[in-house]
Amino acid sequence: MKKIILLFITLFSITTSWAQQDAQYTQYMYNMSVINPAYTTDNIGVINLGALHRTQWVGVNGSPKSSNIFVHTPINEKIEVGFSFVNDDIGNVVKENNLYADFAYKLDLEESGNLSFGLKTGVTFFDVNFNDFVLESGDVFTDPDFEENINKSFFNIGAGVYYNTDNYYIGLSVPNILNGEYLDRKNGKYQGTEQTHVFLTGGYVFDINDLVKLKPAFMAKTVEGADLSVDITANVLYKDRIEFGIGYRFDDAISGLVNFRATPELRVGYAYDHTTSNLGPFSSGSHELFILYDLDILNLNNGFDKSPRFF
Numbered sequence: 001m002k003k004i005i006l007l008f009i010t011l012f013s014i015t016t017s018w019a020q021q022d023a024q025y026t027q028y029m030y031n032m033s034v035i036n037p038a039y040t041t042d043n044i045g046v047i048n049l050g051a052l053h054r055t056q057w058v059g060v061n062g063s064p065k066s067s068n069i070f071v072h073t074p075i076n077e078k079i080e081v082g083f084s085f086v087n088d089d090i091g092n093v094v095k096e097n098n099l100y101a102d103f104a105y106k107l108d109l110e111e112s113g114n115l116s117f118g119l120k121t122g123v124t125f126f127d128v129n130f131n132d133f134v135l136e137s138g139d140v141f142t143d144p145d146f147e148e149n150i151n152k153s154f155f156n157i158g159a160g161v162y163y164n165t166d167n168y169y170i171g172l173s174v175p176n177i178l179n180g181e182y183l184d185r186k187n188g189k190y191q192g193t194e195q196t197h198v199f200l201t202g203g204y205v206f207d208i209n210d211l212v213k214l215k216p217a218f219m220a221k222t223v224e225g226a227d228l229s230v231d232i233t234a235n236v237l238y239k240d241r242i243e244f245g246i247g248y249r250f251d252d253a254i255s256g257l258v259n260f261r262a263t264p265e266l267r268v269g270y271a272y273d274h275t276t277s278n279l280g281p282f283s284s285g286s287h288e289l290f291i292l293y294d295l296d297i298l299n300l301n302n303g304f305d306k307s308p309r310f311f
Contacts, residue, residue: 022176022197023054023066023088026247026255026271026288028219028231029311033072033082035199035219036173037102038118038162040080045298047073052290057275057283062091072102080104080116097125100158100175113165120158120175127151154178160199168204169311175199197223203311205237213237215245233257243269252277253286267292 025031031052032039041048050070057063066089072082082102089095100122107115128150160173177196203217215235222228235245235257247255253276259269273286 022221022223023064023068023086024056024229024249025052025054025219026231026233026249026253026273026286027052027257027259027269027290028201029203029215029217029233030259030267030269030290030292031068031070032171032201032311033070033102034068034084034086035175035201036118036160036162036171037082037100037120037158037175038104038116038160038171038173039072040104040106040114040116040118040162040164041072041074042114043294044074044077045296047071047295047297049293049295050290052288054286054288056286057279058286059284060279060282062093063283065089074106077108078106080106093129095127095129099123099125100156104162113163116162116164118160118162118173120160122156124154124156124176125152126154164311166205168202170202171199173199173201195223195225197221211239213240215243227251247271249273259290265294265296 025035028035030050033048033050034052048071051068053065053067055063055065066087068084068086070082070084072080074080080102081104084098084100084102086098086100087096100120102118102120104116104118109115130149156176156178158173158175158177160171160175162171162173163169174196179195198221200220201218203215206214206216208214213236215233215237217233217235219231220228221230229252230250231247233245233247233255235243237243241261242258243260244258245256247257249255253273255271255273257269257271259267261267269290269292271288273288274280275283275285
């Protein structure tokens, strides 16, 4: 019975009159182009490819899963373009697919760093299949308010700004500016909408010695109708190849993170979240896996002696 209740909580968290929360990321510093269209690199001639998969609240019926793939590359010293696909799935009932293209314009501030402005545009496909909503008893869910499946698509735009130097970055972004209505009961009793999310991110690299670097970072996310979400992490980078650390999401989870620069082009990482919220007794935690690959089409990224991309 408790698992059934948790499924209802998860489902209605995206269809109530308050707000739908975008997918949560623990390794946000390596998923930045999905969050902020202004994110840029200095890797001319390199196509940056990446993928991330997150399984949330393992053990809870109807728990969310999120996957994304992304690619971005500078086409010259001022302009960077990208593409992202994000899939969110809640209990095989609620599914959302996002296809977005990114454009960023970078200003070279010389010794002061780089300042970039970005735009994001694309389409969200939202599907709810109530035919698959079956209780643990085997009975079909028959609430008359949810008799019809939902299939909708929404155009959206986003924007961001990103400032970085060799040692730190800070970004502010709104990846979905327009609000889309997912569920609207005729008598006005409830309404499900895509709400505007605002992300503030930042990070720094401290050189402890020739072998060790300390990389603290943070992400704050706010959306109308939901509590402010704040992540802080502290990673240690050893020999520019192995990175490990801890994270804390206020009132939600404690995290462990690790990633490896397996080759000059390839980085893989994993994070585990131990749930500290009231879902903790029902969940064994959350798992997140990412992979990054730099496709050097101009053969400029040759060997481990090249300075790594910290963010």
